Every structure is written in structure tokens, then in C-alpha cells.
Amino acid sequence: MPKKIENVGCPYCGVCCDDLVVTVSDDGKQILEVENACAIGNQIFHHATGSERVKLPRLRQPDGTYKDISYDEAVDYAAKVLYNAKKPLIYGFGSTNCEGMAAAAKVAETAGAVLDNCASICHGSSFLAIFDNGYPSCTLGETKNRADVIVYWGANPAHAHPRHMSRYSIFPRGFFTGKGHKSRKIVVIDPRHTDTAQVADIHLQVKQGHDYELFDAFRAVVRGHEIPEEVAGIKRERILEVVEIMKKARFGTIFYGMGLCHSDGRNHNVDIAISLTRDLNDYTKWTIMAMRGHYNITGPGAVWSWQYGFPYCLDLTKKDIAHMNPGETSSVDLAMRDEVDAFINIGTDAGAHFPIEAVKHLRKHPWITIDPNICMASEISDLHIPVGIVGVEVPGIVYRMDNVPIQYRKVIDPPEGVISDEELFERIHKRLSELEAEEAAKGPAKAAPEGVRAEE
Amino acid sequence: MANRITLNMITQRSIEEGVAMEKGKTTPEYFEACSIIEMHDDDVRALGLVPNQLVRVTSECGNVVVKAVRGRQSLYPGLAFIPQGVWANQVVPPRTQATGEPQYSGFPVTVEPVNGEKRKSALELVQGAVGLWRGDQ
Numbered sequence: 001m002p003k004k005i006e007n008v009g010c011p012y013c014g015v016c017c018d019d020l021v022v023t024v025s026d027d028g029k030q031i032l033e034v035e036n037a038c039a040i041g042n043q044i045f046h047h048a049t050g051s052e053r054v055k056l057p058r059l060r061q062p063d064g065t066y067k068d069i070s071y072d073e074a075v076d077y078a079a080k081v082l083y084n085a086k087k088p089l090i091y092g093f094g095s096t097n098c099e100g101m102a103a104a105a106k107v108a109e110t111a112g113a114v115l116d117n118c119a120s121i122c123h124g125s126s127f128l129a130i131f132d133n134g135y136p137s138c139t140l141g142e143t144k145n146r147a148d149v150i151v152y153w154g155a156n157p158a159h160a161h162p163r164h165m166s167r168y169s170i171f172p173r174g175f176f177t178g179k180g181h182k183s184r185k186i187v188v189i190d191p192r193h194t195d196t197a198q199v200a201d202i203h204l205q206v207k208q209g210h211d212y213e214l215f216d217a218f219r220a221v222v223r224g225h226e227i228p229e230e231v232a233g234i235k236r237e238r239i240l241e242v243v244e245i246m247k248k249a250r251f252g253t254i255f256y257g258m259g260l261c262h263s264d265g266r267n268h269n270v271d272i273a274i275s276l277t278r279d280l281n282d283y284t285k286w287t288i289m290a291m292r293g294h295y296n297i298t299g300p301g302a303v304w305s306w307q308y309g310f311p312y313c314l315d316l317t318k319k320d321i322a323h324m325n326p327g328e329t330s331s332v333d334l335a336m337r338d339e340v341d342a343f344i345n346i347g348t349d350a351g352a353h354f355p356i357e358a359v360k361h362l363r364k365h366p367w368i369t370i371d372p373n374i375c376m377a378s379e380i381s382d383l384h385i386p387v388g389i390v391g392v393e394v395p396g397i398v399y400r401m402d403n404v405p406i407q408y409r410k411v412i413d414p415p416e417g418v419i420s421d422e423e424l425f426e427r428i429h430k431r432l433s434e435l436e437a438e439e440a441a442k443g444p445a446k447a448a449p450e451g452v453r454a455e456e
Numbered sequence: 457m458a459n460r461i462t463l464n465m466i467t468q469r470s471i472e473e474g475v476a477m478e479k480g481k482t483t484p485e486y487f488e489a490c491s492i493i494e495m496h497d498d499d500v501r502a503l504g505l506v507p508n509q510l511v512r513v514t515s516e517c518g519n520v521v522v523k524a525v526r527g528r529q530s531l532y533p534g535l536a537f538i539p540q541g542v543w544a545n546q547v548v549p550p551r552t553q554a555t556g557e558p559q560y561s562g563f564p565v566t567v568e569p570v571n572g573e574k575r576k577s578a579l580e581l582v583q584g585a586v587g588l589w590r591g592d593q
Contacts, residue, residue: 012474012478039471039474039475040471040474040475040478043475043478043479044478047478047479047480052480064588064590116556120556120557121556121557121558121560122557124555124556124557125555125557128555156468156469156529158471159468159469159470159471159474160468160469160471160474162471191466191531191532191535192466192529192530192531192535192537193529193530193531194529195528195529197529205532208464208466208535208561208562209464209561209562233532258468258469258560258561259468259561261557262466262467262468262557262558262559262560262561262562263561263562264553264559264562265553266553266555266557267555312556313556326554326555326556327552327554327555327556330552330555330556330557331556332550332552332556332557332558333552333554333556335550336550349481351582352477352481352541352542352545352578352582353540353541353545354545354550354558355517355545355548355549355550355558356518356545356546356548356581356582356585357517357518357550358550358558359545359582359585359586360585360586363586373480374480374481374482375481376481376542376578376579376582379482379579379582379583379588380582380583380586380588
């Protein structure tokens with residue numbers, strides 16, 4: 001008899017919906033039905049048992065084709081690539097669990113690699129702004145239960161986070177928001193009249209790339225100053241109207257997205273958004289939150305900050321002495337300057353989502369892809385290692401966009417023989433350590449550095 | 457009627473791209489979801505395009521042929537949109553303003569109609585860029 005599994009977490013976006021109900025077949029091998037998921041989450045679960053899954057590592061041959069190899073051979077190959085590289089880059093991690101991220105960090109430290117995650121091309125700007133200006137944020141539960149004004153700025157959850165509006169921001173009835181949508185004001189600020197703007201009370205069609213100016217105008221008004229007739233394509237009256245709504249809110253949240261991080265200004269756009277939030281707190285309670293993309297892209301920030309003190313762009317070439325400097329140690333910049341000589345793509349698809357110029361630079365060197373599925377990165381790799389899908393075939397901890405950790409479960413087993421990201425990185429680490437030990441055994445032991453011994 | 461116009465390009469997620477991506481980036485669904493460009497009607501008229509006509513989009517770092525479609529989410533004149541993904545990233549400049557983040561939104565492109573050319577598949581674009589494309593297999 002088919003089995004229904006309740007409270008399943010969704011491995012798609014940073015909303016981390018954990019109310020999915022998944023029906024699996026008698027033998028536990030097929031996913032028959034997925035309830036409550038959005039169109040994209042639904043596709044992830046149904047795709048898992050598709051016939052196109054890769055079940056063995058594949059190594060590129062001289063004629064350009066792939067040949068199946070064993071996991072032992074793949075682990076040996078990956079360890080040797082890392083061992084021989086002067087400065088390998090291990091990038092991705094949006095779509096894996098925290099256990100896999102911690103194991104990968106061990107590998108990066110041993111290999112002396114650069115360790116980076118998808119925030120590098122996504123909300124990395126947010127980290128830079130938060131370092132400078134703080135993060136007056138909240139949990140999604142607080143927004144659901146308290147917020148009566150919601151602002152989406154440069155974010156389009158109707159497309160990128162399909163259940164964000166229904167679970168947490170616009171539509172749900174919470175403890176102090178019993179009338180749901182009827183008791184909330186929704187403001188969308190975006191250069192396009194997006195599907196999210198369709199459900200807003202007010203849409204400000206800001207001139208693309210001029211968000212900073214508009215934030216500045218908002219701050220000026222909040223602080224009681226005059227502003228010009230028009231700012232960033234928005235009439236003064238509309239700005240005054242929205243600021244008044246924000247000042248009179250009981251509890252408000254600004255959700256912002258790639259419209260700020262991907263446009264001119266980057267971290268400065270986020271920085272001033274945080275400053276506006278702080279200004280509004282002179283009048284009432286306002287919070288701000290980054291619309292994180294992948295379901296666990298908040299995870300590496302939490303895990304690596306705990307391990308090394310930095311959330312992304314970690315240069316571990318000096319092993320346990322971590323160094324972080326986006327622009328210098330960020331993946332795309334490293335690629336464009338040809339500063340890395342091996343690339344591991346894990347839990348993302350740099351082949352599809354990096355600018356093609358960066359892909360061309362990285363592909364001059366060995367490229368290994370670790371991913372459950374065929375993607376652009378896997379199709380240009382020297383080695384593709386398939387792994388189980390976290391949240392479907394592999395359990396683990398993930399961090400929601402509001403930094404709340406959630407235990408994901410598995411609903412089916414991975415294809416026979418396919419291992420998890422965590423096990424794969426542990427095995428690569430073991431082999432890498434063996435290679436280092438073999439090398440150390442060949443030559444004389446390094447002399448202890450001269451110096452003054454610490455007093456006993 | 458202009459042969460070519462300059463627009464400000466943005467690339468962001470669309471739900472069609474998200475669904476198709478999870479189905480597979482080599483599927484026809486991903487091809488149709490991502491190899492498109494949306495523009496304002498004024499700009500479409502300025503180029504004299506008929507619906508679904510192919511255009512070449514050229515930026516400071518590359519070019520790509522995509523299909524001009526009328527999107528559901530409207531833009532203002534002068535702004536253009538390609539969903540994030542393989543086709544958009546043929547023209548996204550890798551400059552990062554020292555933050556690590558490429559210029560995915562807000563870069564100038566020229567758009568011009570093309571005749572006798574086809575849109576390339578995702579595999580042809582990516583494998584072709586790194587010398588691994590072996591033709592339709």
C-alpha cells in the first residue's frame with residue numbers, strides 16, 4: 001500500500017517549505033504524488049525517479065565521450081586533481097546539506113583550496129552590507145504573525161519563491177494578522193510590472209539601476225527633508241505616500257532580492273536598505289530580510305562562519321588560516337584572472353549560471369562536477385560524480401532564508417550504489433590525506449622551525 | 457524603423473525557467489523557457505519585429521540569438537529581459553565591481569533582427585564555448 005510521508009521539506013528555494021506530503025509506492029522506490037509543493041518543488045521530487053538519472057561516475061575520454069567508472073576511481077581522481085593543483089576552487093553548495101558542506105570544508109583545508117558558495121554570485125553583496133551595517137532582521141514566523149506592511153524590493157517571489165507570499169508575507173493569517181491579506185498593505189518596487197506587482201497595493205516602477213537614489217529619497221523623507229519632484233522615475237507624491245504607510249505600520253518587513261545585488265551599486269544598495277530599516281525603527285518596528293535563493297544557500301554561511309569565521313569566498317590556501325576578500329577571493333574574479341588551476345562544481349551549475357567568459361577560463365583546467373543530475377557543468381566536466389538528492393534521497397540539516405535550521409528527511413532511497421555529498425567528500429578527504437602521507441614518507445621530515453619555545 | 461537598437465538588459469529568474477531547469481537543462485522546455493527576450497512594445501515596433509521573430513543580442517562580451525516574445529510581466533521602454541540561464545549568460549559581463557557578483561542586471565546590449573539563423577541549444581552554446589561540442593548526437 002502506498003505510504004504518505006508528511007512534513008517533508010522542499011529542496012528548491014530559501015523558503016524551505018516543510019509542509020509537503022509525499023506519497024511513495026509500496027516498495028518505497030517511486031514517488032507517486034507530491035502535495036503542497038510549488039510547480040518547481042513538485043518537479044524536483046518527480047524528476048528524482050526519472051530514467052535519466054546517472055548512477056555511476058563518468059570520466060571524460062580522449063575522444064570527448066564519457067566512460068562509467070567506479071566511485072573508488074572517481075574519489076582517487078578527484079583527490080589527485082586537488083593534490084596536484086596549486087590553488088583549486090571548490091564552489092557551489094546551494095543544493096546540499098550542512099553535513100556535506102562541513103565535509104567539503106575539510107577537503108578544502110587539506111587541499112589548500114578556495115572554498116566558495118553560490119552567495120558569491122547571489123547575496124554575497126548582502127554579506128558585505130551586513131558586515132558594515134548590521135542586519136535588523138526577524139524570522140519568517142514573526143512576519144507572518146505580526147507584519148501589516150510588506151515591501152518587496154527588487155524581488156519577484158511569484159517566480160523565484162513561489163510560496164513565500166502564501167506562507168509568510170501577503171496571504172497567511174497569523175496570530176496578530178487574523179484577517180490575512182485584507183489587513184496588509186503590499187508595496188512592490190521593481191522596474192518590471194512583475195506577477196508579484198500584480199498582487200500589490202502599490203507598485204513603484206523604479207528606473208533600473210537607480211534603487212540607491214530611491215532609498216536615499218525614502219530616507220530623506222523619513223528624516224523630514226525635502227526631496228525633488230521625481231526620483232529614479234518615481235513621483236514625489238508616491239514616495240511620500242509609501243513612506244507614510246511605512247511609518248504607520250505596526251510591523252513591517254522589507255524583502256529584497258537580486259534587483260539590488262545584481263545591479264550597479266551591489267552591496268551599497270543593500271547597505272542603504274538596511275539604513276532605511278534602521279531609520280524606520282525610530283517610528284515603529286521594521287525588519288529586513290534577504291530573499292535567499294537555494295533552499296540551503298544560507299547553510300554554508302552558517303557552517304563556514306562557525307568553522308572559519310567567514311561565510312563565503314574563503315581562501316584556505318594557507319590551510320587553517322582563512323582569508324576572505326570578495327573581488328579577490330570570489331569565484332568569478334578568480335576565474336577571470338586565471339588564478340585557479342582546478343575547479344570542483346558541487347550542488348550548483350556554474351556551466352549554466354556563470355557568465356560564459358568565466359566558464360571558458362575555468363575550463364582551461366581540470367573540472368569536476370558533483371551533482372545528482374545532468375546539467376551544463378556535468379556536460380563540460382572531466383569527471384561527473386552523481387550523488388543522492390538532499391531532501392528526497394538524503395536527509396540533513398538546511399538553513400532557511402531567515403537562518404532557521406530545519407531537519408530535512410529523505411522519502412526514498414537513492415539509486416543503488418549512489419552515495420551522499422557528505423560520504424563522497426569524506427572519502428576524497430581520506431584519499432587526499434593518504435596522498436599527502438605518501439609524499440611525506442618519501443622525503444626527510446621537515447625540520448622543526450627555529451624559534452623560541454614557549455615557556456612551560 | 458531601426459536596424460538595431462540599444463537597450464538596458466536585465467536577467468532574472470522566471471518560474472518557467474525554474475520548472476524547466478529542474479526537469480533538465482537539455483530539455484525542450486528549458487530551451488523554450490530561456491532562449492527568449494522580452495521588450496516593450498515601443499522597442500518591438502522600432503525594430504519592426506513580428507511576433508516570435510529571432511533577434512541577435514550583443515553585449516560588450518558576446519552575442520546570442522534568441523526569440524522576441526511578448527511577456528506577461530511588462531517592462532518600460534528601453535528595458536529588456538532574458539530569463540537567467542544559458543542564453544542570458546552568453547552576454548552577461550563578468551565584471552563584478554569587486555564584489556564577486558557579475559553584472560547580471562543593467563548592462564547595455566544591442567538588439568537586431570536576424571534572418572536565416574537558428575537559436576543554438578544549451579549544450580551547443582556551453583560545450584561550444586569550451587571546445588567540447590561534437591554536433592547533434
